[in-house]
Amino acid sequence: MPRAPGATVWLTGLPSAGKMTLARALAERLQGAGRPVEILDGDEIRRFLSAGLGFTRADRDTNVQRIGFVAEKLASHGVTALVPVIAPYADSREAVRDRHRATGTGYLEIHVATPVQVCARRDVKGLYAKQAAGELTGLTGVDDPYEPPTDPDLRIAAHEQSVDESAAALQALLSEKGYL
Ligand SMILES: Nc1ncnc2c1ncn2[C@@H]1O[C@H](COP(=O)(O)OS(=O)(=O)O)[C@@H](OP(=O)(O)O)[C@H]1O
Numbered sequence: 668m669p670r671a672p673g674a675t676v677w678l679t680g681l682p683s684a685g686k687m688t689l690a691r692a693l694a695e696r697l698q699g700a701g702r703p704v705e706i707l708d709g710d711e712i713r714r715f716l717s718a719g720l721g722f723t724r725a726d727r728d729t730n731v732q733r734i735g736f737v738a739e740k741l742a743s744h745g746v747t748a749l750v751p752v753i754a755p756y757a758d759s760r761e762a763v764r765d766r767h768r769a770t771g772t773g774y775l776e777i778h779v780a781t782p783v784q785v786c787a788r789r790d791v792k793g794l795y796a797k798q799a800a801g802e803l804t805g806l807t808g809v810d811d812p813y814e815p816p817t818d819p820d821l822r823i824a825a826h827e828q829s830v831d832e833s834a835a836a837l838q839a840l841l842s843e844k845g846y847l
């Protein structure tokens with residue numbers, strides 16, 4: 668039986684939107700189906716591949732391009748590369764899509780569209796509280812830009828459905844596109 672091609676699934680959204688939670692739930696489903704999967708965890712990438720980068724526009728762009736490069740390599744070798752990374756700028760995300768298009772590698776842009784008020788209530792890493800207390804500036808979606816995708820492959824209202832429902836929708840999309 669021919670092996671399904673790999674693909675990159677980029678989960679973009681605000682801090683605490685649920686990107687990592689959905690990536691983990693999808694990874695579990697795909698591994699259960701025998702697919703090779705890799706999650707490119709934004710925090711881990713910033714500790715290793717992007718050590719020293721901050722959160723200026725230029726640094727975020729560099730970070731996103733590096734991750735896009737690695738994801739494309741993995742995906743081109745049959746892996747489903749899951750990327751739960753904010754990637755706040757549209758042109759930066761588009762460059763990653765172009766890199767995949769140029770090599771014929773599958774690419775899906777998923778907008779994890781949890782509203783900022785919900786994200787701020789969750790505040791998994793305490794960043795919203797820090798920003799409100801004046802201890803941090805340049806927080807995406809609060810006092811730093813987030814350009815929502817205008818035409819994502821899927822927009823998930825992650826706060827209106829269960830994690831399992833969101834993961835099932837992602838798995839169905841991958842299957843429909845021929846990536847499973
Ligand atoms: N100023 C500011 N703005 C946004 N996010 C911030 C900031 N400072 C630290 N963090 C935390 O850094 C985590 C990784 O960010 P990313 O690499 O995904 O961001 S980016 O695409 O390079 O913009 C990101 O992880 P998630 O919360 O899991 O999205 C944030 O928690």
Ligand SMILES: Nc1ncnc2c1ncn2[C@@H]1O[C@H](COP(=O)(O)OP(=O)(O)O)[C@@H](O)[C@H]1O
Pocket residue numbers: 680681682683684685686687688689751789791825826827828829830833
């Ligand atoms: N329906 C949902 N979908 C995704 N995450 C949810 C949902 N409901 C609650 N959560 C919680 O929201 C938090 C999202 O955190 P995380 O996935 O780390 O976000 P991000 O990677 O976008 O920063 C987790 O604690 C998760 O359990």
